[in-house]
Amino acid sequence: MAVTMKNTQRTYTLNTGDKIPIVGLGTWQSKPNEVKVAVEAALRAGYRHIDAAAAYGNEAEVGEGIRASAVPRKDIWLTTKLHNQWHTRVPEALDASLKALGTDYVDLYLIHWPSSTDPNDLNKHLPDWDYVKTWAEMQKLLGTGKVKNVGVSNFGITHLERLLHDPSCKIVPAVNQIELHPNNPSPKLVAYNTSKGIHSTGYSCLGSAGSPLYKNRILLDLAQARGKTVQQVLIMWGIMKGWSVIPKSVNPDRIKANFAVDGWGLTAEEIAAIDSIPDRFKVCDGSFLPPVMHDKVFLGDDE
Numbered sequence: 001m002a003v004t005m006k007n008t009q010r011t012y013t014l015n016t017g018d019k020i021p022i023v024g025l026g027t028w029q030s031k032p033n034e035v036k037v038a039v040e041a042a043l044r045a046g047y048r049h050i051d052a053a054a055a056y057g058n059e060a061e062v063g064e065g066i067r068a069s070a071v072p073r074k075d076i077w078l079t080t081k082l083h084n085q086w087h088t089r090v091p092e093a094l095d096a097s098l099k100a101l102g103t104d105y106v107d108l109y110l111i112h113w114p115s116s117t118d119p120n121d122l123n124k125h126l127p128d129w130d131y132v133k134t135w136a137e138m139q140k141l142l143g144t145g146k147v148k149n150v151g152v153s154n155f156g157i158t159h160l161e162r163l164l165h166d167p168s169c170k171i172v173p174a175v176n177q178i179e180l181h182p183n184n185p186s187p188k189l190v191a192y193n194t195s196k197g198i199h200s201t202g203y204s205c206l207g208s209a210g211s212p213l214y215k216n217r218i219l220l221d222l223a224q225a226r227g228k229t230v231q232q233v234l235i236m237w238g239i240m241k242g243w244s245v246i247p248k249s250v251n252p253d254r255i256k257a258n259f260a261v262d263g264w265g266l267t268a269e270e271i272a273a274i275d276s277i278p279d280r281f282k283v284c285d286g287s288f289l290p291p292v293m294h295d296k297v298f299l300g301d302d303e
Contacts, residue, residue, distance in 0.1 A: 007236075007261040008046055012244055014174040015197040016149050018107070021077050022239055023259060024049025026203055026248035028056055034250040039065025041252040043076065045259050051177075051203070051246045053081035053112055054097050063102035079108040079177075081153060082138070087116035088129055090137035094146055105146050110153045110177055111138060113286070131159065136168045151175035153203075154286065157192045164196065177201040179284055180238060180245075182277045183213060190243065200243040204283040206231050206258075212281070218273050222266075231258055236266050237274050 011019035025042040027035050027050070035058040039050055043066065052062045059080060066076060080101065086093035094109060114131040118124040131152075141147040151173040155163070160176070163169055176193050180186060180202030193200045207213040214230050223230045231247065235258060238245040247258045266274075 006263075007239055008259055010239075012199055014149060014199050015172055016174050018149055018174070020108070020175070020199065020201070020244055021047075021049035022244050023047065023235065023261065024051050024077065024079075024201075024244065024246040025255065026051050026246035027058055027062060028053070028203065028248055030056070030058060030248065030250050032058070032061070035061035036065040036068065037252070038250040038255060040068040041255050042259075043069035043071045045252075045256045047255075047259060048075055049077040049079075049244070049246070051079045051201075052097075052101065053110075054083040054086070054093065054100075055081065055112055059097055059100035060102075063100065067102065073103060077107045078103065079110065080106050081110040081112035082134070084113055084115045084117040085119045085122055087111075087131070087134040088119070088126070090134065090141065091144075094141060098146060105148065108149045108151060108175060109138065109141060109147045110151045110175065111135065111155075113154045114152070114156075114159045131155075132163055132166050132168065135163055135173075139169075139171045142171070149174040151177070151198070153177040154179075154284075157189055160192065160196065160198070172196060173198050175199045175201055177203055177246075179204045179282055180241075180243060181205050181207050181211075181213065181234060182216075182219075182237065182274050183207065183211075183279050183281045184283075185275070190241070194242075202238050202243050202245045204248075205238045205245040206234050206247050208283040211283075212279065216277060216279075218277055222270055222273065226264070228264075229257060232260060233266070233274075236261055236264070237271060240266055240271060 010022040013019050025047050039062050052059050080097045082093050116126045116129045138150045155176050176198050190200050219230045223233045235245055249255050
């Protein structure tokens with residue numbers, strides 16, 4: 001892991017040699033007309049990592065926010081994701097995302113879910129196509145100049161084992177973006193990712209809007225003692241666990257506050273206290289997926 005002194009400038013070196021900024025802005029569940037302002041505010045505050053997805057329906061606004069910030073595109077790490085209904089049309093899906101984002105390339109392109117669905121019916125799983133075939137198409141993108149790194153999202157150990165052992169898999173995913181917070185820590189999955197040279201990025205690292213984490217006494221007491229917000233403590237916990245984090249907010253003041261992670265850290269005792277939080281929940285449990293995909297693996301093979 002190559003890092004600089006400040007957390008806001010730190011990067012993790014991927015298995016490709018590229019460096020992903022440790023803190024980014026998530027854009028999932030952001031309402032229309034909010035994303036542009038959020039992305040612009042984040043980049044002006046110093047963020048250099050923006051996370052998007054075709055499924056969020058806001059790639060165009062993400063692109064508008066990037067351009068409005070006046071931060072050079074080359075200085076920004078931009079991630080987007082392949083929607084479930086486009087698994088059989090990977091090149092076309094990428095081109096559509098690039099057009100919406102208004103950019104010639106993305107730094108990271110992820111398979112959003114290990115679920116290949118009918119282009120005309122999101123609830124219908126394709127019987128003759130799955131994520132292994134999709135990955136074979138994703139690998140080809142690296143020779144186009146349109147994608148610098150490819151990876152996966154919401155893949156459990158079972159998915160990764162099957163993918164990595166398939167003869168068609170010539171490239172190990174650079175990243176596995178998964179839900180990570182104290183109520184869904186997924187230690188086995190994170191350890192598996194690490195053992196395979198796959199970097200973990202944590203989404204929903206703050207839980208969610210109205211998250212029970214914000215009422216947790218351990219986190220409230222720790223935040224008060226540190227003079228920090230619960231959100232800042234959660235972000236620091238993720239950073240010190242060794243993954244990149246993409247907290248989501250559309251409020252410019254909170255966006256700035258979430259980035260205030262320089263000059264302090266958590267002690268081993270404080271991390272252990274957060275680790276001891278017993279409650280478990282997932283913000284995104286995959287319940288929307290076709291029945292064939294409803295499996296324990298979406299819990300990270302941990303619980």
